[in-house]
Amino acid sequence: MNRERELIELINKHMPRSSSQLNTIFESDSEILMFQGKGLVYNIDEFSETDLLREDDPYALGWNMAAGSISDILASGGRPKFYAHSMVVRDSWTMDFVEKLAQGIAGVLKEAGAAFIGGDFGISPTWRYTGSVIGDMNGQAMLRSGAKVRDGIYLTGPIGGGNVEAALKLYGQNLLVKQLTGPWKTFFPLRIKEAELIKRYSHCCIDTSDGVFNALGIISEMSGTGFAVSSLPYVKSGLLLAKVLNLPKEMLFLGECGEYELLFTLGEEVEDEFAREAGDKKLRFHKLGQVKEQGIKSLCQKDRTFDLSTYTLRARDYADPMDYLRNVADFLAKV
Template sequence: MNVEEKIISLISEQLPRSKKQLNELFESDAEILKKRNGFFLFSVDDFSKEDHFRTTDPHQLGKNLAVATLSDIFASGGTPQYFSHSIGLDPEKWDDSYLVELCRGVAEMLVETGAAFIGGDLGTSEEWHYNGIALGHSDKPLMRKKTAPGELIYMTGNCGTGNLEAALQLFNIENNVTTQFELRHKEARLIHEFATTCIDSSDGIVNALRTISLLNDTGFLIDRLNADPIASAFMAKLKLPEELLFLGECGEYELVFTVKPEDEENFLAEAKSRELYFAKIGTIQQEKKLLVSGSKIYDLSDFNIGGRDFSDPQEYISALTKYLKSHEHNSS
């Protein structure tokens, strides 16, 4: 359990919970509450400079913030219905035109999903922060539990977009690369029909899979990193291992999910008919090892490095790099 997980557990232990709540702590991306007709989904996320989103393009930032907020509803098998936010800003840095463009970006994503904005709050702050709240509905919620050995691990999109965004910001690299987090509402509908578990990659792919493994008392074998090609090229340029895109916790807000082998053929056929793309990246294993296989094999079974454990992001990157080096084995 890393520092963040310990803090969340400590806070949760002090507060009363509803008997109508379906999920226990860490069991789902959104909070799931039973209602008369189906389930109510609730999610809240806070974003600030520690997430390393670039802020030079307010319209792009607004879209990314909305996608990042809504992804928890999709990962829980739901449809977003309502959206709210609280914005903290320095008026001298974020003027009226900046705020308008930011909100236009948020609005584009809400219109795409059919969710309505129901109000929010505004405050001033020396450093920006954005608190996004999403409310949704599901007739059959998806959780992070109920997978089993032999099930197949799939994901939407590519690995590493969020870590690329962070690298561009941390290393102050000026370029025309746009890192847009994709709205996966169409994919989420199909995932809801076939998946046994689902989680978003808000904290990176390895942390998503590590959570699933811990909750289900299993391991995993990843035989395809499915890295974003632009992100891979930047890792090479920075002389950093590509696997950092998998380990880093600046996530890409894709959906990572498991499918039973006997359902794979129907799942892929339906995906093709809807013109949706999914990447198979590995399998759930009985043995409680967390393995990544490629030109080298990495055993991540004791991986427990969190970004909030470091005051300097460069130290975090260095720790991840050293961890990879000490845990690599030749595939032969």
């Protein structure tokens, strides 16, 4: 068990719970509630410098933090309605920077149809941001559990966008990286239309805020299953960056700075119908692989298969992210 999970369980065992709450701890991306006969979902997410989001574009930074906060609501099958935040800005940020940051947040809320209802504000030598979202829940919520052996595993977009963002933060002073990637911008997706379709066919969904591998691991743990994936749809910028940095592309899959896509499972009996409706709606999804028996965690490439059942590295266990990246690369070289 990882330390973060141990601490969450330690704290939660002392907290009073409500009979109106429908989910258990870790069971869903959002907290699911019944309030006066109506379904609600609630989420709170924190961001800081440790999340390795670049700050050169304040609009993109604001967009990504708000999109990340709302993503959990979508992964639970809800629709965001009210949004609040606690914003602590760095004391060196200009008025223009803060205004563009706010415009990025507002851009997400407008696209999602959510209203801003207030929050808290502070100034500090280091920045922090916490987004808090309340959403409507119509019908049954989607959980992290419920995957069944032989289900298909799907993703709403390419793999690695968040890890590319982190790499550009970590390797930004590399002259070749700087020259090559100077104009690159990362905007996390807002998968509202996709989430509406997914909810009609699946009850098992999670966002990839901590990376695709971790998302698969959580679904497997909660469902008592495993997975086998192949032909992964890596983001093109990630493949190029991995080549420039001489790092294995599989780090885009294992890395924990996620792309905030939605990962979900579909029963064999509905896959064809889902694909037809997705095509009619011009929505694109990527099939990654299949749910397998418990204990199986494999990544199949054209030239080799990685057995990931013994992989236990976690970025949060390292004070220096570069040490973490070296250990991930070493694992991939030896497995």
